[in-house]
Amino acid sequence: MPQGTLIWLLVFAVLGLLFLVTARRMSTLIGRTRDLERFQKGVHSLERRLGTLADPFVGQLDEIRRRSGNPEGVAEILPGTQDALRTLAAEGRTLRAPGRLADPAVAFVVELERAVRAADLVEHGLNALLADRGGRDLEAQTSLKRGALNLRHARDAATRIAGEIGAVSPADLVPRPGEVRRPTAAPSMPTYLVDADIDVEGR
Secondary structure (H helix, E strand, O other): OOHHHHHHHHHHHHHHHHHHHHHHHHHHHHHHHHHHHHHHHHHHHHHHHHHHHHHHHHHHHHHHHOOOOOHHHHHHHHHHHHHHHHHHHHHHHHOOOOHHHHHHHHHHHHHHHHHHHHHHHHHHHHHHHHHOOOOOHHHHHHHHHHHHHHHHHHHHHHHHHHHHHHOOOHHHHOOOOOOOOOOOOOOOOOOOOOOOOOOOOOO
16 A cells, blocks of 8 residues: 555544544533533522512511501412422422532522422411411411411522522533542431511511
8 A cells, every 4th residue: 555545544533533532522412511501591490480479478477567567468379389399499409400500409499498488387377377366466477477477488598599500601610630620429318497576677
């Protein structure tokens, strides 16, 4: 075989190898981008729906605590709100986060779960308030206050985490040389009670 032909064959072989490597990297990048966008879209949707549920509900709870609201009306819509919050938490657990976003994904779901627990605390407070039994008003007001605060905190934290997740680009997910991804430990479930007996307005 002539030497010139051999050289051209080697050149084509190298070019073919470079093409395969480039194609593989492009495929990986496209897949990483698609997975990230799908995850970010899911988180954004859940955060938006949480706000739609939590914001007016917290406002109604604040009115009840100021003695100007309608406990019976809130009690009627509470089961639907609880179901909707549980649905959000369940959907959050099904989101598939890219590896480097595993920790914020866990933190986001924890806040969705916190919102569920806050609504359960509100249920306890409403039941005590509507029972109209002597000596339970303080118990009712404390549960309603803590439930409202926890729901507000969960909503704010979820919005913050969603914003951080939304700011991540595909390039941020590329493993750094020598980086070893540590396993993500399951978080310990936080306490869903606010210990302070003051609300956000200082009362």
